[in-house]
Amino acid sequence: MVPTRAQSRADLGLAAVVFVGALISATLSAVAGMYGADQADMPLTVAYAFVLAVPLALRRRWPATVAVIVSAAYFLAVTLHIPEIYAGNIAMFIALYTVGAWSLDRRRATIVRIGIITGMFLWLVVVMFIDATQDLPDGVDESFSRAGAFSPYVAYTLLTILLNVLYFGGAYYFGERAYQQMRERRALEERTAELEREREVTAAQAVALDRVRIARELHDVVAHHVSLMGVQAGAARSVMAKDPTHAREILESVESSARDALSELRQLLATLRTPGGEPDTDTAPTTRGLAAIPALVEEASAGGMPTRFAVIGEPVPVPEVAQVNLYRIAQEALTNARRHGGPGATADVRLRYTPTIVELEVSNTGRMAAAAPGLGQLGMRERAEASGGTLELGARARGGYLVRVRVPRQDAVAAHV
Template sequence: MHDDAEWSRPSPGRSGLRADAGLALVLAIASVTTALLYARTGMYPGAAEPWVWAVGLGLATLPLALRRRYPVPVALVVSVGFFVCGQFGVPEVLIINICLFIALYTVGAWERRRGLALWARLGIGVAMIVWLVITLIIASSSSDYFEGISRSGIFSAYATYAVIQIITNLLYFGGAYFFGERSWNAARNQALLEARGRELELERQTSAAQAVALDRLSIARELHDVVAHHVSVMGIQAAAARRSLERDPARAAEALTVVEESAGTAVDELRRLVGTLRDPSKEASAPTTIGLAHLSALVAEAQSSGTPTTLIVAGEPRPIPMLVDVALYRVVQEALTNIRKHAGRGATAEVRLRFGEESVEVEISDDGVRQELAQRSRGSGLGLRGMRERVGAVGGTVQAGRRERGGFLVRAAVPVAPVSSGSPASPTAAPVG
């Protein structure tokens, strides 16, 4: 972002320099033409020598070719040319006045050092006014200037003419100052608006990229939770069916039934996920089978897959926000999946759901053998990372690690404001059955 105090107008570029050179050339030719016309009228008796014409008109016009690159030096040179023309009788007043105005305007509009711009214009303006006043004083005592104009009295015709000249010059220099400052401020404000526009566009692109990344992260978590859970169940049951296929066909058939059901459930959840991605408006109306109200089904599924699991609910169940409900359910689902994968044969699991006054907490523990814990620690960590991301998104925390008496423990807690009896309920989970 540009700072007002540090902003500097960019260089005009080649096209700008070519335009200034063309302007200077046009003004030089115009000044010579008008000078010849003024000389022809006979209004300037005793006109200066041609070389004085060349010096005065050249200094007043040609330096404007570099006016935007060197504003203050050009203004000083043009002022000298203006003085030469006026002091030594060059018969030209129109074009050189235009040139001086352009030079002073350019100092205000293009000089990057604002202090220098101020003092340069002030100095040139004061010098010109002083020169004018001295010239008027000298002319007031000489009858050769303005013959026939009364000079007697404070309110004489000549005094009135002098006042008009001073006022005209003050307006002239004041106008050059005003329009130069206005151009500088307009360019600065435009640059600030463009810089803010670029920053807003960059922020928009960053926000869009972050939104895409968050969506990808959410999809990755959902796929991991759905696929990992059901595939682990299918793997365990398929292994059980293989081992008992010959000696206990009925048990093998039962295990294969669980595999079939898990595969169907996984496909249904994947279809629901894909349908939500294709049409987000269906998310609110789509039936859901996840949430703390379905923990008993999740525990039963873990038991049927060969991991004895107990569900304990502490505290008074109460409605909680849907996002918290789903996040805690996914934590339990992922933790039970990890138990089946890593805790080893014969391990048992326990799921505790606690409803506190200001929080809801789930705790999943197992008594898996210690040699299996190292394998759990060497895993990809995607499951634990997904837990922390889900629970962190709703303001909660996740703790995971070994238990002192053996096994592994995952604890997730989310602050939930207590619901007063008279307040209306927001989208919530049903009580645990």
């Protein structure tokens, strides 16, 4: 981890505060005579304050090194009777905390802290042992009485140990806790950034899917009606001289197909213009489902390709989306049959209900299409998958072409939820 400029400035300010605090503490302690005649001179005290404070300005960059330097300076200060321990205690606590909070090498952080804490406790035990076993010079009174099993001196010793345990334990614990919080915060930031990236990707995918949906709908509407009008117009031209009445009927069908195409395009545009993709109630398009397939068959027959329709099995409820997709697949299959089947082609449309699925089959007796799969076949496959079904298409062995789609029944879908 690299500290920010603000954190580096804060550490520089902390070092300055500790340096000034150490000088003030040392001056006051010297005046108070902390070590009596044995206390160190002021130049050594200033040097100690400098060594104690300056490394704290770099504590986040090299936490382990700073902790070792500060701890060593504190040890020498007490050993050399430098009249300053309070700022040293604060500096060492901060250094130990920083090792736990900022060191990325956790093994090294643990070794450094345990090593410093162990060394300090060994030093404390040695000092306490020497103090307990040495004889005081004549005429010097003890600060605490040593009389009794639980004397004031023993109580003072235990209090000293307890304070050191709380001191070093607190530095260790708070450092570990700060590191864990930092990791959790970083994980949260990474997750937030990941979610933001996923949101952007999802938005882009939604736009792409909308474009695909619009293209598919336009293809289904335009290709079907334009193809039908082309066939009807050709038929009208061929019989116009011989049978004007029949030609007029065919042209009326062309007009009707044109109106239907414009109506569907208008409905599609009304849906796209509505916020959220939901059409207004006044301009909502009529849902084209399985009930509209017979009209589609009649339209194909009127366009010059005899088409039969059959329903097999007992009709059951089918999800609305699946109905629309099945209708569009039938529409595309009949459009391709008229376009590629050739003269004399016929078609059969079968709607079959089974206990688990609804199957739509569109077959024709014309020649096999030589063209490569295009947007129409891709759209049919996408519609089948969108309804949770499967699509089969290809040339039949006995001639012609077959399109078969199977989608689950509504009650079968509900039974698996």
